[in-house]
Amino acid sequence: MFEGLSDRLSGILSGLTRRGALTEADVTAALREVRRALLEADVALEVVRSFTEKVREQAVGAVVLKSVTPGQMVVKIVNDQLVAMLGGEAGVIDLNAPAPVGILMVGLQGSGKTTTTAKIARRLTQRDKRRVLLASLDTRRPAAMEQLAVLASQVGVESLPIVAGQSAVQIAKRAMEAARLGGFDVVMLDTAGRVTLDEALMQEAADVKAATSPHEVLLVADALTGQDAVNTARAFDGRLGVTGIVLTRMDGDSRGGAALSMRAVTGKPIKLVGTGEKVDALEEFHPARVANRILGMGDIVSLVEKAAETIDQEQALRVAEKMRKGKFDLDDLSMQLAQMEKMGGIGGLMGMLPGMGQIKKQVEGANLDEKMFKRQRAIISSMTPEERRNPDVLKASRKKRVAKGAGVDVSEINKLLKMHRTMADMMKAMGSGKRGIGQALGNMFGLGGGGMGGGMGALGKMMGGGMPQPTPEMLAELQKALPPGTSLPPMPPGLGGSKASGPAGTPPAGTSKAPPAAPALPGLGAKLPGLPGLGGLPFGKKK
Numbered sequence: 001m002f003e004g005l006s007d008r009l010s011g012i013l014s015g016l017t018r019r020g021a022l023t024e025a026d027v028t029a030a031l032r033e034v035r036r037a038l039l040e041a042d043v044a045l046e047v048v049r050s051f052t053e054k055v056r057e058q059a060v061g062a063v064v065l066k067s068v069t070p071g072q073m074v075v076k077i078v079n080d081q082l083v084a085m086l087g088g089e090a091g092v093i094d095l096n097a098p099a100p101v102g103i104l105m106v107g108l109q110g111s112g113k114t115t116t117t118a119k120i121a122r123r124l125t126q127r128d129k130r131r132v133l134l135a136s137l138d139t140r141r142p143a144a145m146e147q148l149a150v151l152a153s154q155v156g157v158e159s160l161p162i163v164a165g166q167s168a169v170q171i172a173k174r175a176m177e178a179a180r181l182g183g184f185d186v187v188m189l190d191t192a193g194r195v196t197l198d199e200a201l202m203q204e205a206a207d208v209k210a211a212t213s214p215h216e217v218l219l220v221a222d223a224l225t226g227q228d229a230v231n232t233a234r235a236f237d238g239r240l241g242v243t244g245i246v247l248t249r250m251d252g253d254s255r256g257g258a259a260l261s262m263r264a265v266t267g268k269p270i271k272l273v274g275t276g277e278k279v280d281a282l283e284e285f286h287p288a289r290v291a292n293r294i295l296g297m298g299d300i301v302s303l304v305e306k307a308a309e310t311i312d313q314e315q316a317l318r319v320a321e322k323m324r325k326g327k328f329d330l331d332d333l334s335m336q337l338a339q340m341e342k343m344g345g346i347g348g349l350m351g352m353l354p355g356m357g358q359i360k361k362q363v364e365g366a367n368l369d370e371k372m373f374k375r376q377r378a379i380i381s382s383m384t385p386e387e388r389r390n391p392d393v394l395k396a397s398r399k400k401r402v403a404k405g406a407g408v409d410v411s412e413i414n415k416l417l418k419m420h421r422t423m424a425d426m427m428k429a430m431g432s433g434k435r436g437i438g439q440a441l442g443n444m445f446g447l448g449g450g451g452m453g454g455g456m457g458a459l460g461k462m463m464g465g466g467m468p469q470p471t472p473e474m475l476a477e478l479q480k481a482l483p484p485g486t487s488l489p490p491m492p493p494g495l496g497g498s499k500a501s502g503p504a505g506t507p508p509a510g511t512s513k514a515p516p517a518a519p520a521l522p523g524l525g526a527k528l529p530g531l532p533g534l535g536g537l538p539f540g541k542k543k
């Protein structure tokens with residue numbers, strides 16, 4: 001499985017990890033090779049394109065963590081994108097429905113449908129202790145019915161007695177009824193396959209689906225047919241609505257194009273893969289394990305993950321310390337603003353919270369958009385380093401100079417300074433655990449009106465939580481502010497969640513483990529100490 005691709009990719013990537021410093025050109029060259037390797041593996045062109053684009057974006061914006069090399073960071077980014085491309089989480093057969101749970105098996109003739117039906121039945125019986133009934137709906141080929149009956153007895157599963165002359169829909173209904181009466185947990189319906197996609201085949205499967213309302217519709221596709229398997233899946237899904245894919249003959253597929261493109265093209269998870277002719281040759285499809293199998297660089301990936309955790313802790317401590325001391329200067333504010341901008345402003349932030357719709361509208365009405373953040377950052381950048389560190393020196397004439405430099409009115413400078421002061425107070429209050437932060441935040445944006453009190457108070461804490469971890473009390477307070485019956489979502493990235501996530505404010509790229517590249521905490525610059533061969537820009541200057 002994936003041998004060809006695995007060799008190519010590990011060759012390209014280990015070349016990168018051996019280098020001390022990387023330029024953007026190095027990354028571009030490596031990505032060109034990755035692209036070629038994926039295309040040779042028969043991965044769909046659109047999937048390859050989006051994959052390399054995402055890797056490039058992340059690699060170029062990445063902060064290289066202390067104690068790992070830029071090349072190792074790239075390996076981790078490629079790994080995470082690969083996992084995302086494969087679907088993130090492992091898909092499992094869902095039996096969470098009233099018994100008997102129907103599983104409709106569809107696919108082209110010779111795809112391995114009947115064999116796979118028996119394999120799954122065996123697994124559900126032996127591993128999950130379910131009572132499974134198998135039924136063949138292939139009315140055109142009596143031999144197919146016999147084949148299923150034989151396989152069923154081989155794996156120790158019952159099959160529906162064959163009654164000549166019945167239609168597929170009649171057999172399916174009889175199977176469901178027999179399962180109900182017989183106390184079966186699962187009914188697997190093996191539909192007839194055709195050599196090519198045809199309307200009669202689709203219609204029959206659609207009729208069976210309408211008559212039996214199966215909980216799962218599994219498409220069986222032959223991995224060896226590469227992109228044809230993907231196109232077949234798309235066609236079946238468009239007509240029948242499949243819930244998952246089983247890819248067979250993965251044992252013979254050294255390229256992996258179908259497996260690699262399936263999820264990205266069809267949006268449907270690969271739930272299982274067939275890895276041989278024997279009835280036990282069925283495996284779950286775990287994107288993270290598959291990515292590891294392809295790259296063969298699991299140790300580098302975990303090294304980078306560990307480094308990211310350490311950095312998170314160090315950053316959290318540093319910012320917490322700064323806040324505790326009340327040393328929140330205009331540079332810090334500027335970074336906070338940049339962070340909020342990235343997260344889609346306050347509106348975007350609140351969009352992540354259930355029950356905040358009303359407040360979100362008010363905030364949007366108040367024009368707190370990204371432009372405002374940008375303007376405020378422009379003002380700060382027009383100040384001297386000293387003014388940023390110590391805003392108290394900004395008297396009338398300096399204010400005028402800054403206003404001119406940023407192309408705004410002096411009143412804007414005053415507003416910004418007021419906002420900074422309120423925010424610094426808020427930080428201090430948070431640091432010392434005092435209340436009133438929400439009010440401060442409301443005031444800060446001139447939104448402090450009565451109606452906003454609760455929600456904004458909570459939000460204030462949330463935003464404050466963008467720096468150190470929010471305390472359990474803060475989370476409790478936020479929970480209180482939400483309408484009854486709603487609960488707190490996981491903390492958005494960068495908002496004091498326990499771990500770093502993708503580039504601030506973007507969801508992790510479909511991975512369970514978040515990419516560590518971005519600073520987890522706002523207020524922290526992109527430059528970290530001790531970066532190997534990095535000059536601040538993407539991957540440093542050429543040496």
Ligand SMILES: Nc1nc2c(ncn2[C@@H]2O[C@H](COP(=O)(O)OP(=O)(O)OP(=O)(O)O)[C@@H](O)[C@H]2O)c(=O)[nH]1
Binds near residue numbers: 108111116193247251
């Ligand atoms: N190597 C390998 N062979 C497989 C796998 N799955 C199925 N086969 C073989 O593929 C052949 C066709 O499988 P079937 O299950 O009869 O195919 P089908 O889709 O049910 O075909 P029809 O019943 O004719 O529609 C059989 O020889 C199986 O043993 C697999 O994962 N790996």
